[in-house]
Amino acid sequence: MRRNIDRIRAVVIEHIIEETPTVKTFIFKDNISSKSKPGQFLMVWIPRVEELPMSVMVSEKKGYAAITIRKLGFGSTALFNKRKGEILGVRGPYGNQFKIGNNTKKALLVGGGTGLVPLLRLTTKLNELKIDTTVVIGARSKEEVFFEKQANDFLDKTQHKVIISTEDGSYGVKGYATDVMSLIVNKEKFDTVYTSGPELMIKKVFDIGLTNSLSVQASLERYMKCGVGICASCCIGDQLVCRDGTVFDETQISGMIEFGLMYRDKSGRKCRFSNVKLG
Amino acid sequence: MKRTHQPYTGSLSTDLAGLQLRNPTMLASGFLGISQDVFNKIYRSGAGAVVSKSISIEPFEGYRNPTLVSLEECSYINAVGLANPGAEAFSREIAFNKNVPIIVSLVGSSEDEFPPMIKKFDGLNILAYEINLSCPHVAKMGMEVGDDPEMVSTIVKKIKSNTHKPIIIKVGIGGIDVVKIAQVARDAGADAITAINTIRAMAINTETLMPVLSNRIGGLSGKSIKPVSIRCVYEISKNLGIPVIGCGGIFTWEDAVEFMLAGASAVQLGSVIGYKGVSAFSNITRGIKRYLERKGLKNAMEIVGLAQKY
Numbered sequence: 001m002r003r004n005i006d007r008i009r010a011v012v013i014e015h016i017i018e019e020t021p022t023v024k025t026f027i028f029k030d031n032i033s034s035k036s037k038p039g040q041f042l043m044v045w046i047p048r049v050e051e052l053p054m055s056v057m058v059s060e061k062k063g064y065a066a067i068t069i070r071k072l073g074f075g076s077t078a079l080f081n082k083r084k085g086e087i088l089g090v091r092g093p094y095g096n097q098f099k100i101g102n103n104t105k106k107a108l109l110v111g112g113g114t115g116l117v118p119l120l121r122l123t124t125k126l127n128e129l130k131i132d133t134t135v136v137i138g139a140r141s142k143e144e145v146f147f148e149k150q151a152n153d154f155l156d157k158t159q160h161k162v163i164i165s166t167e168d169g170s171y172g173v174k175g176y177a178t179d180v181m182s183l184i185v186n187k188e189k190f191d192t193v194y195t196s197g198p199e200l201m202i203k204k205v206f207d208i209g210l211t212n213s214l215s216v217q218a219s220l221e222r223y224m225k226c227g228v229g230i231c232a233s234c235c236i237g238d239q240l241v242c243r244d245g246t247v248f249d250e251t252q253i254s255g256m257i258e259f260g261l262m263y264r265d266k267s268g269r270k271c272r273f274s275n276v277k278l279g
Numbered sequence: 280m281k282r283t284h285q286p287y288t289g290s291l292s293t294d295l296a297g298l299q300l301r302n303p304t305m306l307a308s309g310f311l312g313i314s315q316d317v318f319n320k321i322y323r324s325g326a327g328a329v330v331s332k333s334i335s336i337e338p339f340e341g342y343r344n345p346t347l348v349s350l351e352e353c354s355y356i357n358a359v360g361l362a363n364p365g366a367e368a369f370s371r372e373i374a375f376n377k378n379v380p381i382i383v384s385l386v387g388s389s390e391d392e393f394p395p396m397i398k399k400f401d402g403l404n405i406l407a408y409e410i411n412l413s414c415p416h417v418a419k420m421g422m423e424v425g426d427d428p429e430m431v432s433t434i435v436k437k438i439k440s441n442t443h444k445p446i447i448i449k450v451g452i453g454g455i456d457v458v459k460i461a462q463v464a465r466d467a468g469a470d471a472i473t474a475i476n477t478i479r480a481m482a483i484n485t486e487t488l489m490p491v492l493s494n495r496i497g498g499l500s501g502k503s504i505k506p507v508s509i510r511c512v513y514e515i516s517k518n519l520g521i522p523v524i525g526c527g528g529i530f531t532w533e534d535a536v537e538f539m540l541a542g543a544s545a546v547q548l549g550s551v552i553g554y555k556g557v558s559a560f561s562n563i564t565r566g567i568k569r570y571l572e573r574k575g576l577k578n579a580m581e582i583v584g585l586a587q588k589y
Contacts, residue, residue, distance in 0.1 A: 006349030006553075010486030043345075047487045051344035075344075087487050091349065225359060226347045228553040230310045233362075238316035243556070266340040268313035268332070269364040270372075 005032060006228060008045055008089040014064075016084055019146035023114065024080055025057055025068045026088075033065035033090055037097035038121035039219045039247040042067065043227040045089030046082070050075030053224045053242070055117035055196075056093055058124055058154065070114050094227050095246045098122050098194055098217050100129060107131050108190040108214075110177050110205050112138040115197025116147045118219045118246070122194055123154040132159045134184065138177025138201065142170035178204040185212045192217065199273060203260035206253055216250040222263055233264060290571050291564055291579050293327060295544040296445045296470035296522045298406055300327035300380060302564045303539065303579055307526050307549035308333055308384040308409060308449065309357075313364060315373050322379040325561035329379060330547065331369065333386035333411040335420075336396055338365035343493040348482045353530060354501030355550055356480045358416045358494035361386055370399040377404070382447065386411040388419045390430075390437040397441045407444050410434065412460070413451030413476035415498040421476070426453040428463045435467035447524065450515075451476030452507065461515045471522040473547065474511040478504055501550035502528045509541050516542025517587045530554070532566020539567075539579065540586040 011028040018024055033042055036056035044067060045051045052075050057066035071080040082088070098118070100107075107126055111119045116137060126133045133155055139145045144166075151162045164172030165180045173180055178201060181193075185208065195205040196219040209216035222234035222241040229243035236256050239245065253259055262270045287293075291302035305328040311317050312332040321329050341362025348356045363369065373381055383400050385408055387393050397408070412431055414421025424430050431448075438446055448464040450457050450472055461472045477498025482491045508527025516523045525543030529535050530551045538546050551559045567579060576582065 007351070008348070008484060008491060010484065045345055045491070047484070047489050048493075050493075051346075089484060089487070089491075225341075225344060225362070226553070228347070228349070229556065230549070230553045231347070231359065232311040232313050232317050235311075235314050235317055238314070238320040240317075264313070267338040267362055267364050269338060269368045
């Protein structure tokens, strides 16, 4: 039987990077987390405050891992305010991973916000495999753009492009990441589209993929309590995001009636996505 | 809308308090039990029945995370805090149940909360009710009720007078002997007993010096509680002669058989799902079937309580 990964491991925040005024990356030493696959997540314990599912960010130092947090709710704000030297708990990594098929020669990555984290972990794999990669990063405005440099750095050994879109046009292309996607899939042929970010963005990516007969893999996000497949807080239909996901392909997503429409709240009630982005 | 009754004939067919199941395994309450789609999947995976999360009259968000701590030895401590969508939303969730034998678990802080909930569920395609009188970590609910024999008796009688469906009472380790509470429930009209719920427990993180669960105290489940559960099933079945459903640390077919020998007519699986996924149902039923063949027995019900003879 597996799973000492379920036991909480205390880690010390050794380094903090301020990505934007509302986004920070915390780097900590943890061998198990450092081996996470792209798409996997950790349950991160903020002692006496919360425990949150978080994608595992790349750390270039061996034996280290990182998490990238956006200040948003009660728990994420408490985490954001943590300082160097403070202790967090982590368990996991949990979940499946993005798959890179043998026939994937050209990959398109579309992400927004902290949804970029699993995509950046994926870029390191695509780089190793020397797969031609285009990354589209969407943000509201120039000051909210992050990970542009990392995306370029992590893809240094392969042919690549990093395109930024901002909703207000203050940097890069004006519009949504999905507007950029619509344009470039008309001009270039991609074998696989990888996406992660707000669910309504992922839905758009999925729809564009469908129209253009593209294979799509998406890392989805849901409220979670357990992380190990026993509470069903994260279920979409009969799929558990924590255990069957976080990555689902276009066939699985096509079968998800609730995708892009509904999620379950803390009580387990189904709620509709409003036009507010997840994050 | 009523499920057409199909008689089960295989060696695993299970009779329990007037219920007939295709095999003696059930999904334990509290695990995965909020979604009809997930119920369908668990039934397809081989469960004999599923028990929902404990449903209360109003929705509960439960406690803030962490609500679960994993221990060594395949055990968890949880303090989810009875999070559930409430009777109204949950009755809509399972309103179109086609063929899953669903047992609805109910929780309440007074006898008056049960009849309105039963009114929402009684017309639906469900098998029975399990009444949670033993959740160890929510004030005024669960064990606080289960530790009060008079309250237990009042609640069971009230529910019995509001439904014709079988009533299963889930008991646990509280301040009053579990056999005594089971007896009170039986005498008030309960059709079966589920033993046991999680046991009050706690975990402290040594690096931060802090309790891990947001509620500090939670309920222990999994392998660590199995010997206690076996004892409870044995004592309740032997002394009271009421049908018992065993629950607590069942990970293998041998665990399931041990519970049945102690007196359980059926067993509930919970923590094992976190370690082995929903395939646990088919693995365990296959193991029981082989055991019966090896022992030359025709039906699983023949082994129920056999250990009580010795």
